[in-house]
Amino acid sequence: MHKKAIPRLRTGISANAFSIKSTFMSGQPLTFHAEYSKGNGKETLEYATSKGVIFLEGTGDERAMSLRYGYSGAYTRAKALKEIRLRFGIDEDMHSIYKGIETDAFISEAISSLYGLRVTQNDPWETTLCFIISQFNNIKRIRGIVQNLRKRYGEVLNTGDYAASLFPLPKSLAKAGLEELSACGAGFRSRYIRNAAIKCSEGWLDDVQGMDYESAKSHLMGLDGVGEKVADCILLFGYKRYEAFPIDVWVKRVMEKRYLNSRRSSMREIRAFARSRWKGLAGYAHEYIYTYGRLRGIGASK
DNA sequence: ACCCAGGCGGGCG
């Protein structure tokens, strides 16, 4: 893909409590369209937005991660840097977040294992598309479908030195045929994708930012293929609403096993528990519980 | 062959 390397610039950032690897492993929407690699003392992440490609390179450890960056497409130096700061929550006060969510030995174990995992703030449309695809699916396949959609519907960026398919815009997917979407692997989600693309290209997501959590959630659920869980993911990863606590099969199992005496519990019950325990930071706690639980296979049937 | 995956919509009691 690369004909010539894109230059990497200094960000001047030495991030505290920031791990590219843990963030990548957490399976946030970014990672459905990002490539991670690690070698000779540095780790890199490369991902496509609808505006261009961003490269992030880190050296050092999670307590002082020195960052460099690169960009292509419509970005300028300043815009690329701003994108990175926002996306990875570089200016977040992790000390106070950890203080707020570290309520017990289990989450404490998760935090030390995944130290530096950040909740990323992604573009709302990206997040909506990624999580509509996520339903009744697995991460590997979600990634594959997102890559296929990028290649088929994303703007092609070709600078001569470098070529890539950008993240597809809603207006581009709004015109997609159902068979074509199915050919990307979307299956029964094809009609959800097209309908959401149509509504989002007409401004469905425009006012969410100003809504309170409950109204925003029910508004998002007005999109076909968006239920409670996906709406919570969109709010958490697309709008940085840390009060959202999405409950998928993994979180459900881990919560039951580690917090609810191995009792089979309803979604409502689990949500209420999480909200009362972690309050406005439930979503941040969620990422550690979800990722740690999934990587360790906690509560898995075998 | 079977089971599962970051669920959701629709139908039923």
Place this chain on the structure above:
DNA sequence: CGCCCGCATGGG
């Protein structure tokens, strides 16, 4: 409300 079912597809 809560429960149950079908759903595309690919990997273990």
